[in-house]
Amino acid sequence: MxxxxxxxxxxxxxxxxxxxxxxxxxxxxxxxxxxxxxxxxxxxxxxxxxxxxxxxxxxxxxxxxxxxxxxxxxxxxxxxxxxxxxxxxxxxxxxxxxxxxxxxxxxxxxxxxxxxxxxxxxxxxxxxxxxxxxxxxxxxxxxxxxxxxxxxxxxxxxxxxxxxxxxxxxxxxxxxxxxxxxxxxxxxxTAEERRSWYFTMATMYIRLDGMSMNKDAPAYKRLLSFNRSLVLLREVLKSDSAQYRALAWCYLGMMLERKDSFPTTPMAVHDCGYSGTDPLDCYGQAIETAKMDAFILNRLAKVFHFLGKQDMAIGVCNMALNILPDPGTNWQAYCTRAKIHIKLYIRDLERVKMGQSGVPDRQLLTKAKADLDMILPVYPCLKTFLDMGQVCYYMGVDAVQELQLVDESALNSALVFFAKAMEYDLGDTLPEIQLLRGKCLQVKGEEHNAVECFKQAIELDDVGSQYSESFRCLMESLLSLFIQGKSSEEMVIHEVEVWVEKAEVKYRMERVRQELRSVCRNHMPKILQLSRAMITAGKLQLVKLLLETMNPEHT
Incomplete structure (x- = not known):
């Protein structure tokens, strides 16, 4: 050359x-x-x-x-x-x-x-x-x-x-x-550098397999990703890096749990020598490998949290904090444990709404707040203020009827934390902050302010986002303004029409229908009253959409 x-x-x-x-x-x-x-x-x-x-x-x-x-x-x-x-x-x-x-x-x-x-x-x-x-x-x-x-x-x-x-x-x-x-x-x-590449490749194959599972892809289309991820993880387990080995054991356990989703056990399980290997043993090996390193334990805790193994994640966070309790150095462990407690509370809250369980344990919120109180003085950041605001919001509303106020002081604290979060560089660009601000204001009866927050949240959501709760909350607030007479019929009908159209562009149509169905189911008398006003105003297409969402054939 x-x-x-x-x-x-x-x-x-x-x-x-x-x-x-x-x-x-x-x-x-x-x-x-x-x-x-x-x-x-x-x-x-x-x-x-x-x-x-x-x-x-x-x-x-x-x-x-x-x-x-x-x-x-x-x-x-x-x-x-x-x-x-x-x-x-x-x-x-x-x-x-x-x-x-x-x-x-x-x-x-x-x-x-x-x-x-x-x-x-x-x-x-x-x-x-x-x-x-x-x-x-x-x-x-x-x-x-x-x-x-x-x-x-x-x-x-x-x-x-x-x-x-x-x-x-x-x-x-x-x-x-x-x-x-x-x-x-x-x-x-070198062999070690090659293993670092294998590790990253394995995580990619795992993600591809996970996406195929979400789409209910046929088993034969998943075999390549599944089999190669196991082969790569087997090689990573030979690494000199304790972090790679610990995470590889964790991911191996995850993949062995997935093997039951195939009609027959993929051959890679046998070829790699994992016949009869219990996923729990893999998770145990991961924890054993990481037990002396707080930062590797933190990585494991996040993976367990992602997998929905919250008890295991909390236990790993506790191990990390036993090794390194200083919140200034090990803030991630406190932050992850707080996030897990919040997630558990929200999960139980959703189960209550579906009639599947009793009242959520509010001690979960107390524990989350205690962890966030530890790191707030030493690691004040957007995420910490957002998490603390979310905890205070749930402390301020009823554990069963979320729109019922139980502690206005907690709600006010939540709004203060959200305001502090918005002072940071990205604070005014995160839809979740605007959603939670809107929910606080909605509970406080400030519907007009809540509506503006929900609108901002929708504008900030990514196109195709799966998180369409802001749209449902906006529809509920507009419905309340209509029923309470705080806004004219013409204004409410116009706003509903505009924001339904925006939602159809922003979210997938099935998400829009799902949120409208939830509003209709929970507020049927109000929806019928609004529908009559829409018919009078000649907004028949909008009424048709609402009726279709309530039709079981469109579920």
């Missing part, structure tokens, strides 16, 4: 089997957003915050840091992006992506000489210029493999994925890039 020194280097790079850098990849980040810019920035910042919490110091640390640099670039933090890419180039001079990304930043900043130096350095590393010698030739496959692996990691962490189809496409792309990386580095990548 070095035979034509006059040939344009960038043209030669374009002909390569891979192109270093992140800014040419098929990432949503690199294209015009389909969502408002404000929401794109919110999602980018949230993704970056999540990545920083999970950032590792192991083999994939440069994959994480390159992606953090890309996030900084798209948040217009060019100096931060430059610093991140420059630090990678200093620590790992052979990192192809860092040099390409740094050159892109310099190009944006119109620092042409420095951008040209990055292109020159990149061409040397890739062997596009003569005079590299045998030493340069020997490490090129390793550099290429790491470049592709970092691309794979970035693909899995893309933003703006609004459907399971989008997620499936990105995960499949990422797995393909990891496979390509493994081919390039088959003789040069």
């Amino acid at each position: 070095g035979e034509d020194p006059d040939r344009d280097i960038e043209e030669m790079i374009q002909e390569m089997d891979y192109i270093p850098g992140h800014f040419h990849l098929q990432l949503n980040l690199n294209f015009e957003p389909h969502q408002p810019e404000r929401l794109r920035r919110r999602d980018t910042k949230l993704k970056r915050d999540s990545l920083q919490l999970e950032a590792e110091s192991g083999a994939q640390r440069f994959a994480v840091r390159n992606l953090l640099g890309v996030f900084a670039f798209y948040l217009d933090e060019y100096q931060a992006a430059e610093a991140i890419f420059s630090s990678i180039c200093q620590e790992e001079p052979g990192n192809l992506n860092a040099w390409a990304n740094l050159g892109y930043v310099y190009d944006r900043l119109e620092r042409e000489a420095q951008a040209a130096e990055c292109v020159e350095r990149l061409s040397q590393l890739m062997g596009l210029k003569p005079g590299q010698g045998q030493e340069g030739e020997s490490v090129r496959p390793l550099r290429a493999a790491r470049c592709l692996a970092e691309h794979a990691y970035a693909s899995a962490f893309d933003v703006g994925l609004q459907s399971e189809e989008d997620h499936t496409e990105k995960l499949s792309t990422a797995i393909g890039l990891y496979d390509k990386a493994l081919l390039y580095g088959k003789n040069t990548v």
Whole structure:
């Protein structure tokens, strides 16, 4: 390749089997957003915050840091992006992506000489210029493999994925890039670095299998994801990293639980030597592996929480706090345990609404508040204030009739915490804050204020969101304004018409119908009264939609 020194280097790079850098990849980040810019920035910042919490110091640390640099670039933090890419180039001079990304930043900043130096350095590393010698030739496959692996990691962490189809496409792309990386580095990548890639690939296959289960896909379509995830996890269990081993045991237990969803046991279970292995034994091995490390235990607790194994998650949080009780250092354990208690209370509350259980245990809220009180002085942040506000909201309303006020002081405290949360950078972009503010105001009888909060929550929801509660709450508040005579019939009917149309664009139609069905079922006399007013006003299409939602054939 070095035979034509006059040939344009960038043209030669374009002909390569891979192109270093992140800014040419098929990432949503690199294209015009389909969502408002404000929401794109919110999602980018949230993704970056999540990545920083999970950032590792192991083999994939440069994959994480390159992606953090890309996030900084798209948040217009060019100096931060430059610093991140420059630090990678200093620590790992052979990192192809860092040099390409740094050159892109310099190009944006119109620092042409420095951008040209990055292109020159990149061409040397890739062997596009003569005079590299045998030493340069020997490490090129390793550099290429790491470049592709970092691309794979970035693909899995893309933003703006609004459907399971989008997620499936990105995960499949990422797995393909990891496979390509493994081919390039088959003789040069160390066993430990390869296992770090296997771990990330396994999590991707697990997510793909989970999405297939959600769609009730036939078992044969799930076999590839299921079987390969087991093969990869078996290899990860040989890792030197206690974190990888602990999480691999946990994920293995999860997959062995799923084997019963197949008509016959997948052969990978037997091929990998897990015939008769109890998932609980895997979870026990995970905890045993992590028992001396509070931060690995915190990661396990989050996985157990996600799996719905709340008792196990609380037990792991307790272990982490026994090792490291200081809330300033181990705030994540307190935060996770509080979140679990809130989740348990909300779960029981939903069961009450469906007539499936008795009154929820309000001690769960007391425990959650105690944990949040521990971390609020040392880790005041948007999430902590949001969680504390949510706890205070549930403390202020009845455990059975959620719209019934029992403690106005608690509701006022909730509103104060939400106001503090909104002072943070992303506070005014999170729909859940506006939803909870609206519910507080709804219980306090401030229906007009509640309506405005619910409208904001709907505007902030992502297109295709499964969380459509804000729409139901808005319909209930408008219905109350109509019945109480606090707003004119014309205004209420117009608002219902406008926001039903917006909801049909924002959410999936089955979600809209489900929320309308809930409103109709719980407020039938009021709905009939509103329907008569709509008929008088000539809004027959709207009445038809309401009647259809109550028809069992449309359930």
